[in-house]
Amino acid sequence: MRSERRIPSLWVITGFLALGLIATGFADFSLAGHDPWQALARMGAGFLRPDFSAVDDIGRALLMTVAFAICGVAVGATAGLILSPFYYAKPIRFFCISVRSVHELFWALMLMQGLGIGPLTGVLAIALPYTGIFAKVFAEHLDETDPRPARVLPPRVDALSRFLFARAPLAMGSMWSYTLYRLECGLRSSAVLGFIGLPTLGFQLDSFFKQGNYGAASAVLICYVALIASIRIWMRLKLALLWLVGAITVLSLQSAPPMGQGALWRFLTSDIIPAPIRNDRGLPALWDWLTNLTMDQILPGLWNTIIVGQIALVLMGALAFVGFGLPIRRVTGRIGSTLGYGLLVVLRSLPEYMLAYLFLQIFGPSMLPAVLALSLHNGAIIAHLLSRDAAVLPLRADAPHGITLWGWEFAPRLTGTFLALCLYRWEIVLRETAVMGLLGIATLGFFVDAAIAELRVDRALILLVACAAMTATVDIASTRLRRATRTRHTTDIRKSAC
Numbered sequence: 001m002r003s004e005r006r007i008p009s010l011w012v013i014t015g016f017l018a019l020g021l022i023a024t025g026f027a028d029f030s031l032a033g034h035d036p037w038q039a040l041a042r043m044g045a046g047f048l049r050p051d052f053s054a055v056d057d058i059g060r061a062l063l064m065t066v067a068f069a070i071c072g073v074a075v076g077a078t079a080g081l082i083l084s085p086f087y088y089a090k091p092i093r094f095f096c097i098s099v100r101s102v103h104e105l106f107w108a109l110m111l112m113q114g115l116g117i118g119p120l121t122g123v124l125a126i127a128l129p130y131t132g133i134f135a136k137v138f139a140e141h142l143d144e145t146d147p148r149p150a151r152v153l154p155p156r157v158d159a160l161s162r163f164l165f166a167r168a169p170l171a172m173g174s175m176w177s178y179t180l181y182r183l184e185c186g187l188r189s190s191a192v193l194g195f196i197g198l199p200t201l202g203f204q205l206d207s208f209f210k211q212g213n214y215g216a217a218s219a220v221l222i223c224y225v226a227l228i229a230s231i232r233i234w235m236r237l238k239l240a241l242l243w244l245v246g247a248i249t250v251l252s253l254q255s256a257p258p259m260g261q262g263a264l265w266r267f268l269t270s271d272i273i274p275a276p277i278r279n280d281r282g283l284p285a286l287w288d289w290l291t292n293l294t295m296d297q298i299l300p301g302l303w304n305t306i307i308v309g310q311i312a313l314v315l316m317g318a319l320a321f322v323g324f325g326l327p328i329r330r331v332t333g334r335i336g337s338t339l340g341y342g343l344l345v346v347l348r349s350l351p352e353y354m355l356a357y358l359f360l361q362i363f364g365p366s367m368l369p370a371v372l373a374l375s376l377h378n379g380a381i382i383a384h385l386l387s388r389d390a391a392v393l394p395l396r397a398d399a400p401h402g403i404t405l406w407g408w409e410f411a412p413r414l415t416g417t418f419l420a421l422c423l424y425r426w427e428i429v430l431r432e433t434a435v436m437g438l439l440g441i442a443t444l445g446f447f448v449d450a451a452i453a454e455l456r457v458d459r460a461l462i463l464l465v466a467c468a469a470m471t472a473t474v475d476i477a478s479t480r481l482r483r484a485t486r487t488r489h490t491t492d493i494r495k496s497a498c
Contacts, residue, residue, distance in 0.1 A: 007484040009419045013317075016422075020314030023307045028442075029368045039362045046214020047221075054216035055204065058223055063250060065200040065227070068119075068193065069186035070247040072126025077179050079127065080134020085163050087139035100132030101471035102464055103435040104189045105353070106445070108196055109452050110460065114267030117197045119251040126189050130182065137178055138171070145170040176237060184231050188351040191224060195353065195438075199254075202354065209361060221350070228349040271457040278458070293459060298466045301437070301444035305470065308367050308443060309433040312374035316429065317422050319379030324386035324414075325406040332402075344387075347380035352432045356439055365440040373436075374429055382421045386414055419485060423478045430474050434467045444470075 052058070086092045108125035115121045149166040194202025201224050208217040235243065270278060276285035325331040326340025347355075352373045359369035390410045399409060437445025444467050451459040 006486055007481070009415055009485050012419060012481060012485055016310075016317070017314055019310050023310045026303075026307050027311060027371075028366050029371075030366050031363055031368070036362045036364075042212075043214050043358075043361065047218040049215050050218035050222055051213070051215030052219045054208075054213060055219050055223075058204070058220065061194075061199065061201045061204050061220075062223060062227060064198075064254075065187060065190045065194075065224075066243075067247040067250040068122045068126065068190040068198070068200060069183060070243055071119075071123045071251060072190065073130060073179065073183050073186040074244055074247075075123060075127035076130025077134050077182070079131040080136075080138055081175075083131070083135040084138035084142060085167075087135050092135070096132035096135045097472050097475065098132070098468055100129045100136070101431065101468035101475075102129060103431055103445075103467075104129055105192060105196060105435050105438060106448060106464055106467070108193055108198070109438075109448070110457070110464070112196070113271060113452070113457050114264040116257055116263070118257070119254050122190070122193050122198045122200075123251065125193060126186055130186070134179075134182070138175055141171040141174050141178070142167055144174075180232070180235060183235060184228060187228055187231070188349070188354075192351050192353045195357070205354065206357070209357070225346055225349045229345055267457065271455075272461050274458045274462070275456075290462070293462060297447040297459075298444075298463060300442070301434075301447050301463065302466065302470060304367070304441075305430060305433050305443040305467075308370050308436065308441070309374070309430040311367075312371045312378070312433065313422065313426060313429050315371065315375035316379040316382065316425065317418070319375055320382035320386065320421070321411070321418060323379065324383040324390060324418075325403075325410060326383070327387045328390055328406075328410075330399075330401050331406050331410075344380045344384045347376050348384055350377060352377045353435060353439070356436055356441075360439055367441060369439070370433060370436040370441050370443070374432060378425050378429055382418070382425065385421060386418060389414055389417055416485070420482055423482050426478050427471055427475045431467075431471050434470075 083092055083096065087096065104125045107128050108121055111121045111124055115124075145167050149170070153166055191201045191205075194200035194204065195206050197203065201220055205217055205220045205224075208214070208220065274286060274289060276282070276289045323340070323344070327337050327344060328340075329337040331337070332340055352370075355373035355377055356369045359372050363369050393410065393413060395405075395409065399405060434444040437443040437447065438449045440446065444463060448460050448463045448467075451457070451463060
């Protein structure tokens, strides 16, 4: 059997660089009418003077952010664990790819049409995509366990018992580690849900920015970053059940605004059905409806999403490759490594959507805020993971320090890992790019938001199907490229898929 030909990593990197450069020729980087530097100065002055006294309800916002994240991750992890033994069955895998291809904000916007703005909407918006992610990652963890304990069991032992007693216990440590990391992602998702009305930190941040109260916004951001940075202190395995019970209690005490009678039933049986079918206009009308929707919204939205995503992917890679040495003491020194580590913590803690919202206040609604937000956040995640790998690389006794160590030791030896991380983030970057449309940037999310605002849920659903198809296609392409370049799979690389 002929072995699969290996594609050199440099070819793949060069190809992505070329695509990114081509995409810049089609990008809209125009600035708003106001002076961006003046807006930046006002924002910077407010951020340097955080006003905690102006934030009356920060404790409740923090509590709700944690509660939504814990419940959403718990439901997603439980469902993912149940599905993980069957992940490689085509129907299960298709379901998992479908649900994880749609962003939490899109899920929330759709669920709100039937469930309203309430706790269940927030929990399900996080749990649904996380179910697909957990199922995939847990299945990979199970594949890597030692198969010998399962083989020594008697032949008549059923599959469930083999899973519970011979496979799952061996993977529980790595599963818990990944779940804790996913909780960090869940806190970011929970905060962002505040921008569409749920009572988390994002809601307060949005309110203060609209008021121009940058000091209070700075206080909210400080609390948020502190929450993310301290997660390994307050979330321990022994306390997980207590935190879960507390989160369920907090959310159960929240009441959702009343929905119209039969709203959920109407949503499931009428609103999501394409208008031509709902109005009995026949297949020719449905074809015309789909054609017009494709030409007017889907194709322009996909084009802009790909343009922004590819530029952000290249810039993300450049920032990550240059910046992964910042937290390493042998490269930047004691003070430099502390500052570098802090910078990466802040950038990777702030979700892309939140960063784009900040840049939107400065530069206006062009593609520039989205590109900057996506590249900074994702670049910081990859730089952080690369720096962890670099810190444990064995070095010669006469190894140099500073930039020479980075350029001649770390960079060449970590190129394969770097490429694998970027390929893992490719799908995530495009998924996040689509949701930037909710901020007014002309990606797919812009048309989804407009359709929901016009109560055309059927159009929104088709647009989300197109978004999921794009993400799934990139996921398949990423997987094949990783195989062709033979990049390795590690727990840290899986953690980049967040």
